[in-house]
Amino acid sequence: SFLLGNTTITWSATDYSNNTSSSNQTITIQDTTPPLLVAPSDYVAEAVALLTPLNSTDYGTATATDIFAFTIYDNSIGNFTLGNNTITWSANDTNGNVASVNQTVTIQDTTLPIFTDVPADYTAEATALFTPLNSTNYGMANATDIFPVIISNSDTTFALGNNTLTWSATDTSGNTALANQTITIQDTIPPTINATSVTTLEATSFLTLLNTTGYVYPAVADNHSTSLSHDVPSAFPLGNTTVTWSVSDDSGNVASTNQTITIQDTTPPTILNLITPYFLEASAVHTLLNSTGYVSPTVTDNYDASPTLTSNLPATLPLGNTTVVWSSSDVNGNTATANQTITVQNTTSVSFTYVPVDYIADTDTDITSLDSTNFGTAIATGTYPPITITNNSTGIFPLGNTTLAWTAADFYGNTASENQIINLKQCDYTSFLRSVMELHSKIKLVLFYGLLF
Structure with a gap:
């Protein structure tokens, strides 16, 4: 075995004759392997x-x-x-x-924030259909966490009754804790009725229907829905009637008030169909009104079904303008007057009842004197006599056709015209005598042959 590091090995070689040689070898043990x-x-x-x-x-x-x-x-x-x-x-x-x-x-971080304070339940009076509130009113919740926390709630307006306000506490890791607070909105304030104590209305008939007077129902105000009731009759007599108005809201709060409705009649009758000036055609020197087709005015009233109507209208009217005063009154003493001018006029033309037939005559002169004893006299009639009849004759007429213009005029200058033809022919005596002689000869010849046979 070798230790870490260098180790020298000596190699020796010996032959049979004990000849020996040697050589060294270095063995290096190293450690390069990490643990x-x-x-x-x-x-x-x-x-x-x-x-x-x-x-x-x-x-x-x-x-x-x-x-x-x-x-x-x-x-x-x-x-x-x-x-x-x-x-x-x-x-x-x-x-x-x-x-x-x-x-x-x-x-x-999976740990929810912890609420250290949730405001106590809060009760408020309704101020609208949805009452606005904020933390100034119902308080502010508090929560703790090792990281920053944002606290919020769910509502800003609240309906009548109990509302659950949910508080949220959310840390920066998105962990959210919830807590509830009850917000109670109550309505203990009765509605208000804006009704005048006395309302005066003008009568529109003997029994006045309220909807014909322009009457405006009282205004009602409340935070919530209301119901208005009353004992208003369908029609009002003349004078005072007491009406009770009552209003209740959704919370059962009730308010009522009395109102006196006074029906008065200060409106005078109305005179209708009054035509002025009213023109009538004369039927005589003094025209009888009932002979003209005259239509009298009528009268109506907002209360009295039969108001009176009188006038100073005479039975006969002279030619020209007559002022008639019409007066009307109702049972409540209201009166009305109106003036009418009735104008009787004569615009009816004079009419001829007779015009002589055309006059035809022979004459042996170029100019002939004629008068009504020759060609006759026209006859005319009219409303206002005397009727004057004239013609354009000069009394002298030439040969041929002459138009004789007849004119009839009444007292007020109304006129009528008709024409008559005066036809004068030249008489030829020579031709006339020849014709007589020829006729005479024929008569003699007839008599001669009659005697002969």
Whole structure:
């Protein structure tokens, strides 16, 4: 066997004659093999502080084998951060050979934060359908952990009744602890009714329907849903009626108030179909109203079904303007008046009842004097006599056709016109005598032959 290091071996050779020779050989034994080092298994530990203290009692000790003496050591400083930490184990033998292996030490945080304070359950009065609150009202929770913690809650508005407010405490490792606080929202405040004590409305009929008056129901206010009830009748008589309004909310809070509804009638009747000026055609010197088709105005009222209607309308009307005053009153003393101007006018034309037929005559002169004894006289009628009948005759008519224009006019200048033709023919005496002589000869010839046979 050889020791570590150099060993000299002397080789000798001797022959039969005892001749001898020798030679040396150096045997060098060296150690270049590092120790065989085995690290402890990877180790997982729960964090107990920002830097968790551990030692080999916790994570173990490496083991090694070698043919020479060796020393085992590690680079741990004894405090480990959150997450994976590497420990390097080394083994050195006496010949300076070194072996190294790694071990992973994992520090984990699975521990939930711990609430040190959760606010007591909190009761508040409702201020809206969902009441807004914050930690100023219901308090603030506190929690502890080895790492920083964020504390939050789940709600900012709360419904009527019991609400569970969940507090969360979350550390930087994402571990979350929960704690509950009960927030109770109560409603003990009754609704409000904004109703005037006395409301005065104008009557719209003998029994006034509320929906015809423009009446506005009282305004109701509350934090939550409400139900409004009342004893309002379907129709109101004239005068005062007491109405009770009641409102209740979802929590059973009730408020009520009385209101006096006064129905008054201050509206005068309305005179309808009053036409002014109203034009009528004259039927006589004094026109009878019932002969003209005149339509009287009518009257209506918001309360009285039969208001009175009177006037100073005369039975007969003269030609021209007449002012008529119409007056109406209802049972409550409201009155209305209106003036109407009735104008009787004469626009009816005069009419001819007779116009002489056309006049035809023979004359032996170029100009002939004629008058009504020759060609006749026209006759006319009208509403307002006297009726004046004239024509455009000068009394002298030439040969041929002449238009004689007849005009009839009444007292107010209404006129009518008709025409008559005056036809004068020239008389031819020579032709007339020849015709007479020829006729005479024919008569004599007839008489002669009659006697002959």
